[in-house]
Amino acid sequence: MALDLFRELGDSVQDSLRALGRYAIFGARLAAETPRALLRFRLVVEQVHNAGALSLVIIMLSGLFVGMVLGLQGFDLLERFGSEESLGSAAALGLLKELGPVVTALLFAGRAGTALASELGLMRATDQISAIEMMAVDPVRRVVMPRFLGGIIAMPLLAAIFSMIGLFGAQLVGVQLMGVDQGQFWSQMRGAVELGDVMEGILKSAVFGVACSLVAVYEGYHSVPTAEGVGRATTRTVVISSVSVLLLDYMLTAVML
Amino acid sequence: MPEQEGRTDSIVRVRGLHYSAGGRDIFAGVDLDFPRGAVTAVMGPSGSGKTTLLRLITGQVRPDRGLVEFDGQDVSKLSRPALYRMRRRMGMLFQNGALLTDLDTYENIAFPLREHARLPERLVRHIVLTKLQAVGLRGAARLMPAELSGGMARRVALARAIVMDPELLVYDEPFVGLDPISMGVVLRLIRRLNDTLGVTSIVVSHDVREITAVADHCHLLSNGRIIASGPPAAVAASAHEDVRQFMHGLPDGPVPFHYPAPDYAEQAREIA
Numbered sequence: 001m002a003l004d005l006f007r008e009l010g011d012s013v014q015d016s017l018r019a020l021g022r023y024a025i026f027g028a029r030l031a032a033e034t035p036r037a038l039l040r041f042r043l044v045v046e047q048v049h050n051a052g053a054l055s056l057v058i059i060m061l062s063g064l065f066v067g068m069v070l071g072l073q074g075f076d077l078l079e080r081f082g083s084e085e086s087l088g089s090a091a092a093l094g095l096l097k098e099l100g101p102v103v104t105a106l107l108f109a110g111r112a113g114t115a116l117a118s119e120l121g122l123m124r125a126t127d128q129i130s131a132i133e134m135m136a137v138d139p140v141r142r143v144v145m146p147r148f149l150g151g152i153i154a155m156p157l158l159a160a161i162f163s164m165i166g167l168f169g170a171q172l173v174g175v176q177l178m179g180v181d182q183g184q185f186w187s188q189m190r191g192a193v194e195l196g197d198v199m200e201g202i203l204k205s206a207v208f209g210v211a212c213s214l215v216a217v218y219e220g221y222h223s224v225p226t227a228e229g230v231g232r233a234t235t236r237t238v239v240i241s242s243v244s245v246l247l248l249d250y251m252l253t254a255v256m257l
Numbered sequence: 258m259p260e261q262e263g264r265t266d267s268i269v270r271v272r273g274l275h276y277s278a279g280g281r282d283i284f285a286g287v288d289l290d291f292p293r294g295a296v297t298a299v300m301g302p303s304g305s306g307k308t309t310l311l312r313l314i315t316g317q318v319r320p321d322r323g324l325v326e327f328d329g330q331d332v333s334k335l336s337r338p339a340l341y342r343m344r345r346r347m348g349m350l351f352q353n354g355a356l357l358t359d360l361d362t363y364e365n366i367a368f369p370l371r372e373h374a375r376l377p378e379r380l381v382r383h384i385v386l387t388k389l390q391a392v393g394l395r396g397a398a399r400l401m402p403a404e405l406s407g408g409m410a411r412r413v414a415l416a417r418a419i420v421m422d423p424e425l426l427v428y429d430e431p432f433v434g435l436d437p438i439s440m441g442v443v444l445r446l447i448r449r450l451n452d453t454l455g456v457t458s459i460v461v462s463h464d465v466r467e468i469t470a471v472a473d474h475c476h477l478l479s480n481g482r483i484i485a486s487g488p489p490a491a492v493a494a495s496a497h498e499d500v501r502q503f504m505h506g507l508p509d510g511p512v513p514f515h516y517p518a519p520d521y522a523e524q525a526r527e528i529a
Contacts, residue, residue, distance in 0.1 A: 123358075126353060126355060126358075127351045127352070127353060127355035128355050128356075128357055128358070130317065130351065130355065131349070131351055131355035131356075131357070131414075132357075133317070133344075134315060134317075134344055134347070134349040135344070135368065135369045135372065135417075135421075136341040136342070136344040136345045136369075136372075136373065137341075137368075137369070137372045137373075138341075142372065
């Protein structure tokens with residue numbers, strides 16, 4: 001009984017390591033293809049539009065509400081210590097360093113990541129990938145690379161927009177609703193936020209961009225070419241991306257603190 | 258010319274082909290020849306490995322044993338770049354057309370040209386419209402794949418398959434799901450393109466009547482082996498029981514009507 005349990009555990013660890021290895025090999029291949037793919041930048045721009053511009057509404061809406069909640073909660077907390085003027089700096093640091101990159105990445109995984117995975121999965125299921133190979137064109141180079149790079153470029157831009165709209169939401173609630181002084185809100189923020197904080201946010205969102213895009217293109221490209229297979233690839237994309245983002249967030253925060 | 262020395266009458270040669278998938282033997286020692294300039298039909302019941310044969314010829318899968326040769330080159334031994342060079346000399350029509358759904362008809366046909374050659378846009382336009390004219394769809398150049406009927410999609414895919422002027426055209430079940438008019442159009446195109454472009458065509462199909470009307474040669478696959486080869490009329494006249502059942506669409510024969518099951522009377526008694 002116990003032996004079976006250990007064996008199952010061993011198998012599961014082995015499977016996970018094998019999957020990680022496959023991800024690493026695929027990721028290395030994409031990294032090697034990057035310079036060549038950047039030469040056909042028009043294809044990348046198209047994918048920045050697909051992954052980025054088409055996610056704008058959900059990112060802006062979420063940013064606004066997250067910022068508004070941050071304004072409310074922040075005001076409630078800071079008021080207890082009589083320092084509600086610090087709301088601007090608290091909201092800015094929270095959004096730039098943490099909420100902006102993380103929530104954007106989670107939303108990206110749910111919106112753009114699933115779209116990428118299902119698109120590639122359907123391309124495989126409907127023989128489009130095979131047709132591209134039969135036309136002597138490498139599908140990784142022509143189809144996967146622009147999508148991968150498009151996701152990486154889109155993520156920091158989306159995170160920046162999320163943080164900006166979030167700040168607006170926090171200001172809306174803190175200043176317009178709760179009566180925090182407008183000048184204090186912005187000047188405290190300007191005083192507290194340093195370039196390093198902004199860079200931390202950019203670095204995090206870039207890393208999340210690589211992780212989410214890699215997961216989406218890997219799962220989609222390697223999906224089983226059936227309706228069930230594509231569905232499973234889409235689900236795996238959301239689950240693996242979300243867990244990876246949270247894990248990477250902890251690791252990056254621990255390193256950069 | 259030394260290159261011509263090894264040139265045989267067959268553009269594709271298969272010898273001693275063994276291939277298995279999912280624990281099942283798909284091919285168990287198959288020998289085949291596909292003569293240059295001819296339309297050769299590969300027929301057989303569903304699951305007999307017809308599409309797999311095309312995938313082996315085009316290097317999408319590798320055989321377990323045996324030789325698959327395209328113009329004297331062992332396909333299974335080619336490196337990836339060499340395989341891609343070989344594929345530039347082939348055109349393939351997939352069962353469902355496999356058009357790229359994010360590109361319109363025009364761009365689908367221009368796709369291989371844009372990927373492989375840096376041609377002026379005027380020349381690309383000229384080539385694409387010529388190919389579309391050949392399949393009768395010049396007027397559909399700006400339609401998206403979702404706006405095309407099944408037959409039209411198949412014809413657009415055919416135009417894309419010939420855009421690089423290939424030497425070999427392979428068709429995977431080109432008549433599936435087509436109405437009689439579209440089927441007639443595709444049939445005529447297979448023959449006409451083969452003759453006017455001087456290519457070799459391999460057509461995988463189980464539509465016996467249609468394909469034997471245009472094919473020069475037939476190969477009939479069953480249970481991992483070739484059970485008949487030759488001109489369509491000779492294959493149709495074969496006395497071999499398996500061949501007769503397939504060619505004449507007999508519901509019972511070596512391929513039984515009933516899926517293997519326990520004795521019916523015994524099972525009925527058990528239920529009672």
